[in-house]
Amino acid sequence: xxxxxxxxxxxxxxxxxxxxxxxxxxxxxxxxxxxxxxxxxxxxxxxxxxxxxxxxxxxxxxxxxxxxxxxxxxxxxxxxxxxxxxxxxxxxxxxxxxxxxxxxxxxxxxxxxxxxxxxxxxxxxxxxxxxxxxxxxxxxxxxxxxxxxxxxxxxxxxxxxxxxxxxxxxxxxxxxxxxxxxxxxxx
Ligand code: FES
Numbered sequence: 001x002x003x004x005x006x007x008x009x010x011x012x013x014x015x016x017x018x019x020x021x022x023x024x025x026x027x028x029x030x031x032x033x034x035x036x037x038x039x040x041x042x043x044x045x046x047x048x049x050x051x052x053x054x055x056x057x058x059x060x061x062x063x064x065x066x067x068x069x070x071x072x073x074x075x076x077x078x079x080x081x082x083x084x085x086x087x088x089x090x091x092x093x094x095x096x097x098x099x100x101x102x103x104x105x106x107x108x109x110x111x112x113x114x115x116x117x118x119x120x121x122x123x124x125x126x127x128x129x130x131x132x133x134x135x136x137x138x139x140x141x142x143x144x145x146x147x148x149x150x151x152x153x154x155x156x157x158x159x160x161x162x163x164x165x166x167x168x169x170x171x172x173x174x175x176x177x178x179x180x181x182x183x184x185x186x187x
Pocket of ligand 1: 118
């Protein structure tokens with residue numbers, strides 16, 4: 001009697017053990033998958049946060065007002081204005097001032113020129129006597145509409161994108177590659 005009970009117990013214990021182990025390993029796998037899914041979901045905002053400065057356009061500049069259009073209607077020579085530009089570089093926002101010239105193109109239309117020399121980046125002043133823009137660094141000269149006249153620059157002064165809103169002239173300041181003949185935005 002005693003031996004039969006003992007055998008019975010022994011055989012019951014050997015069949016229950018593998019099924020308990022299977023259950024444990026299944027729960028372990030489920031927990032691992034759950035943790036991986038939760039981890040992946042939580043990492044999405046972190047990855048977006050880390051990559052944001054790379055994804056975002058680094059040179060997102062707003063248009064700046066330069067004055068009312070009527071103010072420049074009877075422009076006899078280029079008028080210099082200092083504008084404030086707000087630049088976003090990754091997480092950093094900077095506000096700086098830049099000089100621009102409001103002048104007229106060959107069709108007598110208002111246009112705005114960057115004061116940065118396309119040769120090596122010096123600020124180009126308007127010379128009233130010579131009626132030309134003359135760069136103080138290497139003597140590059142440009143006509144009233146910014147076209148290249150002489151000197152080492154491979155192109156004329158850079159025109160900036162403009163628009164008119166409520167009678168105000170707005171300009172989007174941009175930086176262009178120097179030492180090249182074609183205008184190419186770099187920031
Ligand atoms: S920087 Fe203007 S001519 Fe060289």
